[in-house]
Amino acid sequence: MMNYIVALILGVFFGFALNKAGLTKYHKIVNVFRFTDMAVLQFMMTALVVSMSGLYILRGLGLVTFPVVPATYIVGNLLGGLIFGVGMALSGYCPGTCAAGAGEGKLDYIVPGLLGFLAGAAIYGLTYQQVFPAISAIANYGNVVMPDLWNLNPYLMVLLFALMSLFLFYMIDRAGWQRKDMLKDE
Amino acid sequence: MKFILNYLHKEVWSPYVAGILLGLVGIAAVWISNSLLGASGAFENLVGLIGKAVAPAAFDNMYFNFIMPPGITTSVILIVGIFFGGMIGAASSGTLKWGAKDTANSDHQWKRIFGPQTWKRWLVAFVGAIVLEYAAGIAGGCTSGLAISGGMLLAPAAFLFIAGMFASGIVTALIIYGKRY
Numbered sequence: 001m002m003n004y005i006v007a008l009i010l011g012v013f014f015g016f017a018l019n020k021a022g023l024t025k026y027h028k029i030v031n032v033f034r035f036t037d038m039a040v041l042q043f044m045m046t047a048l049v050v051s052m053s054g055l056y057i058l059r060g061l062g063l064v065t066f067p068v069v070p071a072t073y074i075v076g077n078l079l080g081g082l083i084f085g086v087g088m089a090l091s092g093y094c095p096g097t098c099a100a101g102a103g104e105g106k107l108d109y110i111v112p113g114l115l116g117f118l119a120g121a122a123i124y125g126l127t128y129q130q131v132f133p134a135i136s137a138i139a140n141y142g143n144v145v146m147p148d149l150w151n152l153n154p155y156l157m158v159l160l161f162a163l164m165s166l167f168l169f170y171m172i173d174r175a176g177w178q179r180k181d182m183l184k185d186e
Numbered sequence: 187m188k189f190i191l192n193y194l195h196k197e198v199w200s201p202y203v204a205g206i207l208l209g210l211v212g213i214a215a216v217w218i219s220n221s222l223l224g225a226s227g228a229f230e231n232l233v234g235l236i237g238k239a240v241a242p243a244a245f246d247n248m249y250f251n252f253i254m255p256p257g258i259t260t261s262v263i264l265i266v267g268i269f270f271g272g273m274i275g276a277a278s279s280g281t282l283k284w285g286a287k288d289t290a291n292s293d294h295q296w297k298r299i300f301g302p303q304t305w306k307r308w309l310v311a312f313v314g315a316i317v318l319e320y321a322a323g324i325a326g327g328c329t330s331g332l333a334i335s336g337g338m339l340l341a342p343a344a345f346l347f348i349a350g351m352f353a354s355g356i357v358t359a360l361i362i363y364g365k366r367y
Binding site: 003004006007008009010011012013014015016017018019020021022024025026027030031032033034038039040042043044045046047048049050051052054055058063064065066067069070071072073074076077078079080081082083084085086087088089090091092093094095096097098099100101102103104105106107108109111112113114115116117118119120121122123124125126128129131132135136141143144145146147149154157158161169182183 | 196197198199201202203204205206207208209210211212213214215216217218219220221222223225226228229230232233234236237244245247248249250253254260261263264265266267268269270271272273274275276281282283284285286289290291292293294295296298299304307308309310311312313314315316317318319320321322323324325326327328329330331332333334335336337338339340341342343344346347348349350351352353354355356357358359362363366367
């Protein structure tokens with residue numbers, strides 16, 4: 001029961017953050033691929049820097065243990081990402097933003113979105129045996145994190161990631177990596 | 187105090203502020219329940235439930251019996267939470283759309299590029315959603331379950347996924363927007 005209450009509360013804050021970042025709007029998602037609004041990238045990278053630093057520090061202090069790390073199987077992760085990007089650019093959703101957008105009461109999130117995800121899940125589950133075992137067997141490194149895989153200091157990696165993100169934010173906000181959107185003038 | 191309240195009522199926040207909030211949620215998930223955030227798995231749990239009721243023979247396979255057993259899992263509850271979180275967020279800025287007109291094709295940019303027809307938006311969004319969920323299955327998670335949750339633990343899988351997602355997203359946008367990219 002406690003697990004369910006925690007999941008519900010985490011979900012509410014997650015959905016709230018997605019809404020406030022503007023990611024429950026079609027144009028916000030698609031425009032990151034047009035380089036005219038980089039909010040998706042800024043939002044994701046900020047979340048990563050915060051959670052990464054927090055979790056590695058908490059683990060260092062012995063306050064948390066990591067849950068099972070998402071598995072690395074190079075071809076599947078990359079191929080999945082490649083297919084995923086097509087779906088994002090077509091629909092302007094991710095599974096999470098679609099659920100949050102549905103909560104806002106938008107019909108084009110509630111009907112084609114939620115039904116599409118259910119249909120996709122059914123098709124995936126019914127073809128799983130023919131597809132997944134073969135793909136995930138290629139270059140499979142298991143449930144690994146980069147500091148362990150390459151024997152690097154984890155704090156140094158987190159710091160490098162944070163610096164890289166700050167550099168990226170600077171380029172987006174100050175150095176013109178975000179294009180002016182010509183559509184706005186039409 | 188007034189500033190904070192005003193900010194809560196804003197429709198769109200700085201992506202950095204919203205990102206800090208998401209980062210804290212990611213930490214809380216691990217710290218409190220030793221779990222990771224994720225959205226795509228919930229649809230697999232849910233469709234298993236529906237499938238086993240409607241077509242039990244077809245859904246009696248390895249995947250729906252053992253890999254993603256159907257049921258109201260914590261992933262499903264999390265996505266219910268996301269639904270209400272979106273609702274509360276929109277309510278706080280007065281942009282809630284329940285019962286409003288013109289939400290069947292809700293985005294001004296979409297309408298400008300592809301026109302006002304609802305069927306077109308719904309067809310493309312439906313196909314897109316199928317593609318997203320299938321891809322998340324192959325990759326081992328979606329933007330939240332793999333990119334954010336894996337990335338914050340420094341899993342290589344997350345960064346491979348993000349690289350693929352941006353590469354094909356850019357190419358797809360180039361193709362469908364054409365001259366108006």
